[in-house]
Amino acid sequence: xxxxxxxxxxxxxxxxxxxxxxxxxxxxxxxxxxxxxxxxxxxxxxxxxxxxxxxxxxxxxxxxxxxxxxxxxxxxxxxxxxxxxxxxxxxxxxxxxxxxxxxxxxxxxxxxxxxxxxxxxxxxxxxxxxxxxxxxxxxxxxxxxxxxxxxxxxxxxxxxxxxxxxxxxxxxxxxxxxxxxxxxxxxxxxxxxxxxxxxxxxxxxxxxxxxxxxxxxxxxxxxxxxxxxxxxxxxxxxxxxxxxxxxxxxxxxxxxxxxxxxxxxxxxxxxxxxxxxxxxxxxxxxxxxxxxxxxxxxxxxxxxxxxxxxxxxxxxxxxxxxxxxxxxxxxxxxxxxxxxxxxxxxxxxxx
Amino acid sequence: xxxxxxxxxxxxxxxxxxxxxxxxxxxxxxxxxxxxxxxxxxxxxxxxxxxxxxxxxxxxxxxxxxxxxxxxxxxxxxxxxxxxxxxxxxxxxxxxxxxxxxxxxxxxxxxxxxxxxxxxxxxxxxxxxxxxxxxxxxxxxxxxxxxxxxxxxxxxxxxxxxxxxxxxxxxxxxxxxxxxxxxxxxxxxxxxxxxxxxxxxxxxxxxxxxxxxxxxxxxxxxxxxxxxxxxxxxxxxxxxxxxxxxxxxxxxxxxxxxxxxxxxxxxxxxxxxxxxxxxxxxxxxxxxxxxxxxxxxxxxxxxxxxxxxxxxxxxxxxxxxxxxxxxxxxxxxxxxxxxxxxxxxxxxxxx
Numbered sequence: 001x002x003x004x005x006x007x008x009x010x011x012x013x014x015x016x017x018x019x020x021x022x023x024x025x026x027x028x029x030x031x032x033x034x035x036x037x038x039x040x041x042x043x044x045x046x047x048x049x050x051x052x053x054x055x056x057x058x059x060x061x062x063x064x065x066x067x068x069x070x071x072x073x074x075x076x077x078x079x080x081x082x083x084x085x086x087x088x089x090x091x092x093x094x095x096x097x098x099x100x101x102x103x104x105x106x107x108x109x110x111x112x113x114x115x116x117x118x119x120x121x122x123x124x125x126x127x128x129x130x131x132x133x134x135x136x137x138x139x140x141x142x143x144x145x146x147x148x149x150x151x152x153x154x155x156x157x158x159x160x161x162x163x164x165x166x167x168x169x170x171x172x173x174x175x176x177x178x179x180x181x182x183x184x185x186x187x188x189x190x191x192x193x194x195x196x197x198x199x200x201x202x203x204x205x206x207x208x209x210x211x212x213x214x215x216x217x218x219x220x221x222x223x224x225x226x227x228x229x230x231x232x233x234x235x236x237x238x239x240x241x242x243x244x245x246x247x248x249x250x251x252x253x254x255x256x257x258x259x260x261x262x263x264x265x266x267x268x269x270x271x272x273x274x275x276x277x278x279x280x281x282x283x284x285x286x287x288x289x290x291x292x293x294x295x296x297x298x299x300x301x302x303x304x305x306x307x308x309x310x311x312x313x314x315x316x317x318x319x320x321x322x323x324x325x326x327x328x329x330x331x332x333x334x335x336x337x338x339x340x341x342x343x344x345x346x347x348x349x350x351x
Numbered sequence: 352x353x354x355x356x357x358x359x360x361x362x363x364x365x366x367x368x369x370x371x372x373x374x375x376x377x378x379x380x381x382x383x384x385x386x387x388x389x390x391x392x393x394x395x396x397x398x399x400x401x402x403x404x405x406x407x408x409x410x411x412x413x414x415x416x417x418x419x420x421x422x423x424x425x426x427x428x429x430x431x432x433x434x435x436x437x438x439x440x441x442x443x444x445x446x447x448x449x450x451x452x453x454x455x456x457x458x459x460x461x462x463x464x465x466x467x468x469x470x471x472x473x474x475x476x477x478x479x480x481x482x483x484x485x486x487x488x489x490x491x492x493x494x495x496x497x498x499x500x501x502x503x504x505x506x507x508x509x510x511x512x513x514x515x516x517x518x519x520x521x522x523x524x525x526x527x528x529x530x531x532x533x534x535x536x537x538x539x540x541x542x543x544x545x546x547x548x549x550x551x552x553x554x555x556x557x558x559x560x561x562x563x564x565x566x567x568x569x570x571x572x573x574x575x576x577x578x579x580x581x582x583x584x585x586x587x588x589x590x591x592x593x594x595x596x597x598x599x600x601x602x603x604x605x606x607x608x609x610x611x612x613x614x615x616x617x618x619x620x621x622x623x624x625x626x627x628x629x630x631x632x633x634x635x636x637x638x639x640x641x642x643x644x645x646x647x648x649x650x651x652x653x654x655x656x657x658x659x660x661x662x663x664x665x666x667x668x669x670x671x672x673x674x675x676x677x678x679x680x681x682x683x684x685x686x687x688x689x690x691x692x693x694x695x696x697x698x699x700x701x702x
Binding site: 071084088333344 | 428
């Protein structure tokens with residue numbers, strides 16, 4: 001782990017080692033006004049009652065590479081639950097070795113984002129799930145082909161019936177997406193930060209508490225707030241000072257593509273920061289690998305502030321406190337193909 | 352599942368529905384002389400004492416896409432434990448969307464194969480594990496780069512120390528392979544066939560027992576015997592009648608590449624048949640998707656026998672009885688990259 005340098009840690013520690021319970025209570029009170037700890041149960045989602053059967057089906061679908069035309073990629077390929085819920089690539093590799101346009105965000109805690117994708121173009125996770133499956137550079141599949149694939153395997157049909165007991169023909173592309181959303185809603189990762197918000201003074205180190213204070217005082221929390229420490233609201237990248245094209249490529253105009261509003265040029269959803277320390281590289285372009293550098297860029301581009309190295313170190317330490325425990329997931333055993341299962345194809349269709 | 356047609360099942364069932372315990376005992380005795388049930392514990396492997404620490408490390412490595420140059424492929428990509436321990440592709444897709452030359456065999460129960468790969472060129476699983484990681488069309492990595500990657504993550508260093516406690520510098524390419532072998536040695540899938548061999552008359556249906564009898568009487572068990580119902584010994588594909596080039600491509604001379612012995616042209620290791628019903632497509636070329644067709648081809652090409660449709664159906668039913676229970680595997684949480692972790696590259700190096 002890239003943590004705080006020893007000298008900086010000693011310095012910050014000296015300043016704060018005697019932080020009293022009273023001070024911690026103050027900080028907690030301020031933090032609880034801005035952030036929110038994760039709940040202890042799976043949250044409800046709109047138009048999709050979450051049941052154990054739906055979660056189990058969703059887990060199978062999430063890990064099933066046969067949702068892609070090639071049979072190579074599953075949801076988990078780019079949102080790998082073993083590596084922070086993302087793929088740790090600049091941008092993902094998809095069908096035909098094509099590169100996706102933006103860095104894959106983590107699936108962990110994503111149920112709490114206001115909307116999905118960097119530009120918020122999907123209202124929720126069930127809308128999001130349908131995107132990459134159909135994207136030519138990602139899974140390159142079609143809804144019809146997906147349904148044919150799932151219907152060809154009796155075990156899937158049984159699972160869909162159990163997950164959607166009131167429906168006559170439960171194996172649909174929409175229900176696939178709902179099941180995936182139900183599974184994703186279980187991917188909550190309680191962290192030391194949650195413990196602190198819930199009252200445990202010792203869950204964060206003194207340096208992390210300093211970092212949390214700075215995160216609020218310097219203005220980071222102006223955009224990165226709420227339960228996901230971000231994931232809510234849209235902001236121009238470079239509101240104070242536009243970063244260079246190597247970090248903010250000119251061709252990607254962000255939310256402008258969704259709203260066609262001039263003000264939305266280079267506007268992106270504030271990144272949710274839970275597990276940020278384990279989901280490098282950063283930004284929609286995936287061009288920055290060092291969290292320290294990412295924090296420095298944010299402070300100049302968004303806040304117009306030059307943070308000191310010690311301040312950056314403390315904020316980075318705080319961000320490490322957002323790394324949570326991934327729920328235990330038993331790797332699924334998927335149904336076997338049958339004679340009617342469409343064959344995988346590695347061909348790249350011309351547009 | 353593609354199982355026995357109803358008419359054929361009724362026919363075979365009528366013939367055999369009254370199979371007496373005595374007959375079942377006879378069949379069991381004959382079968383136990385040819386095959387062997389899976390053991391109840393992880394088998395010992397040569398030069399690699401298996402410990403819980405080694406298994407846990409091996410599991411992490413098996414699922415870690417950072418063993419590949421691109422960061423896209425893990426061992427599990429082509430030997431997917433969710434889909435029978437293979438990728439259900441004709442041949443695997445690897446680095447740069449290149450296609451591998453042969454169908455990926457299942458990792459399940461592979462510890463019991465006499466040697467690894469279709470041509471047996473790796474003595475054991477620890478030798479095998481090093482192959483795909485370095486193959487340009489698969490994971491396209493180098494031993495040095497793998498070690499640098501693993502050493503860059505302190506958690507991996509700790510895990511290697513725990514797995515190889517007597518070694519001063521435990522993070523080596525060889526030890527990586529040993530840990531993967533240790534994990535793979537746990538991938539045993541007890542099946543209805545094992546239950547039958549162990550004395551449970553009802554574990555196989557009457558049709559499956561007929562199929563087992565035919566499998567031995569017709570000569571299939573001549574090559575497909577032992578604990579893995581195959582995986583032992585090398586045989587020419589087409590000893591009686593050479594299949595067409597669409598199934599046995601002329602360019603792939605099999606074990607000849609390993610031994611340079613003329614007799615070894617188009618010679619391959621007999622495929623291990625445990626879980627064969629869930630690991631289509633078949634043969635080293637991966638050209639046959641239907642297990643019924645695969646059995647028919649084997650009977651003409653290897654035995655010079657034309658099996659009846661009913662016989663093929665019964666044998667296929669028996670082969671379904673080799674589908675076992677995959678062990679419960681908790682999906683690992685892998686260490687996060689650090690500043691010194693080599694960056695993934697999707698570039699294809701020219702040879």
